[in-house]
Amino acid sequence: MPDVAYISKGVMLLPRPLADRLRAAAIAHVDIASLAAFRIIFGAVMFVGILRFLTTGWIEPMYGEPTWFFKYPGFAWVEPWSATGMYIHYGVLAALALAIALGVYFRVAIVLFTLGFLYTQLIDVTNYLNHHYLVVLLGILLAFLPAHAAWSIDVRRHPALARATVPAWFVWLLRFQVGVVYVFAGLAKAKVDWLGYGQPLNLWLAARSETPLVGSLFGEPWVALAMSWAGFLFDTTIVAWLSWARTRIAAYVVLIGFHGVTGYLLNIGMFPVIMTSSALIFFSPSWPRRVLRALGRERWAAPIAATEARATSPRRFVVAMIAGYVIVQLALPLRHLVLPGNVLWNERGIRFAWHVVVREKHGAVTFIAELADHKQLEIPAHNYLTPRQDREMSGQPDLIVQLARHIAEDLRERGYQVTAIRARTAVSLNGRAPAAMIDPTIDLVTASTERWVLPEPAGPPPRVTIWN
């Protein structure tokens, strides 16, 4: 049984009998319904999300107004279209999202949508959002899964595409991805500020004390602390509760409540909608049929007439790809643990790690150019950045360095003889008194390591309280 042996090696930490059972369960076929529903809901949510982006007027300030963009390493070549071009780009993304939901030319649509969405994210690092990263990951996964093999126009046009079942691991892969978000978002909250002081939730809730009925409680630090712990426990355990059939429905009800509350109180956009809809993947693979039957849609609920597929193991290169993907998804969120310093302060390893709303940072950054005649020239960041870019940069050391290097280039092009660019920073983390985040003696143009980041300020964050 070479396949079994291979899979067993892949899960070598498990006892052989358990590994064999796991393998058998993974390749066993399950109803395709939840995978098809995931596609439909993902496409619909993306369609709404893209329309929302188009109608809120964010294209101009995010792509039209900036004169310079922060780049990801290796992607400096990515430039935005003109503002009109970006409107068209997002319009096409909306059409592709609709195509995904309807299952029209699904493979083409999901690949183009994912690449097109990825492009919008690569234009400027300050556009990074955890849920945008999740959209790209889900898009990649869906591109490899036959999510259009049921309830799609593609199947209507080509009935041979229809499938009644898919290997369980197809569904597991999506569960893994959604689970990774929750678990690592929970682990990211396992920090002194969050669990010990209820920060930054305390700051945000105090500002929402006008909320009807419960607002008066938001000025109480213990409420923020209790909600911080609730958030931590929710994120770290919800996958387990959703995975266990006996607690699944109750867990999902709690999940809706959690995302409803966080969506109402915090400015996190489509994140609650994406997570609430994505978490449906934890239900039984046939859950959409049960819902359709409950809604009286028996014809839609009926299983698809298709040839039952034989349970086979995936090819080795597929297993290797999946293993690689899983390892990357587990390693990226953990990488900050092996990097020195406080990730909330130095931001090393904070992106692609599901550090969702765990810090509040504002800062003042002024660049100082040292010239050949030993004179100094201050360069306000707003000379180069929009207010949004400036706000994002002021708390992220690597972006400060990027801009410092751009300033050096720009000044040299203007004829200044720049010998160094330093940064004067004053950054407040979770309400603490402002502290220097960047060593003002370091030339950010030539510094080759991240030693420019100073240690985080000592001491706890303040507790904000409202008193009469």
Place this chain on the structure above:
Amino acid sequence: MFSVRISGLALCVAACGSEPGSASDAPTDGFDRAGMLAHLAEHVLLPMQATFATRAAAVPAAIAAHCDALDAGQPAATLEAARAAGNAAIDAWERADTLLVGPAAMDHAKLRNEIYAWPLLSPCELDRDVAGRWADPASYDVSTELVNARSLTAVEYLLYPTTSDHSCVTAPTGWDTLGADLPRARCRLAQAIATDVAAKAAELHTAWRPDGGDYVGELARAGTSASTIPSAQEAINRISDGMFYVDKMVKDMKLAEAAGIALNACQTVQTPCVREVELRFSDRATFALRGNLDALRQALTGTTPIEDGPAFDDFMRALGQPELADRMIAKLDAAIAAAAALPDSFLTALDTDYAKVVAAHAAVRDFTDDLKSQFLTVLALEIPNDVAADND
């Protein structure tokens, strides 16, 4: 059925939640945000608008008197009176400009720029208007002018001529025929522009007044059904947005760029750039700075010469952050002291007291470091002109 349960809960989440401010008539926490907003609106911001409107209304008549005197060939005394009226209006505006919120800030600060467009000023465009209007007064319509050729900055330019030459590459049509009429032509244009500014000032004051547009009430009742501002927090954020004038305009433009501390239009380094100096024709930039900082202090502390009431410092104290409040007031006082130490002539300060200008810049920067960091985080405020985009 589980789907029914989910639908029911979703409906409850949608229905049980409510838009901020729609259900409550007042904030329910311990700090009286409404009281703070009412005090700042009624006793700090509205009086600034009222003072400015009164002073702006006096400018056209003072300039007209000067123009008449020029026509009669007796301009000596009236010029100083016209300048004094214009300067008094600008002084009043500098205070209001420091806390730009509401009607003057709307529509990309359209009204603000029609009143005081600095740093936008086109001397050449004004010289064209001087000649064009003198030749055919009916052809001139101030409302069609770009903001860089109107507003109090234009009035200052016209009342403080430094030369009888024009500022254009080629002479504006009719310039060469002005001859001895140039002062009269400049004066009449200044009068026309000042008349427009007075009208804009009255319009702005009306927009603030309770018996007019009642922006005072909009702020004071924010978060209730009697205001379009959805929450008191949002209203406070609008005022704090205005306070950021001190960062970009005062610290960076009026001080750093003018002194060559920061990158400027002259490309000078640690050497003044007169072109960047505010009110350079009347040399009253020091007065502008002092007015800006004093007005800012009133917003921060709620303390005016005749009133004291809740403001941002009290808000910080209510949040349990008295150290931050004390530190910010101390830093602002240091900046005010540094501005007071400057010579009244800013051009002289740049020339002979450069270190004092550098010190004033450093003192303002110390204050803005707090304003842009802990002030925002503790009060959970947004930076001005930010995109209300998602954040996770």
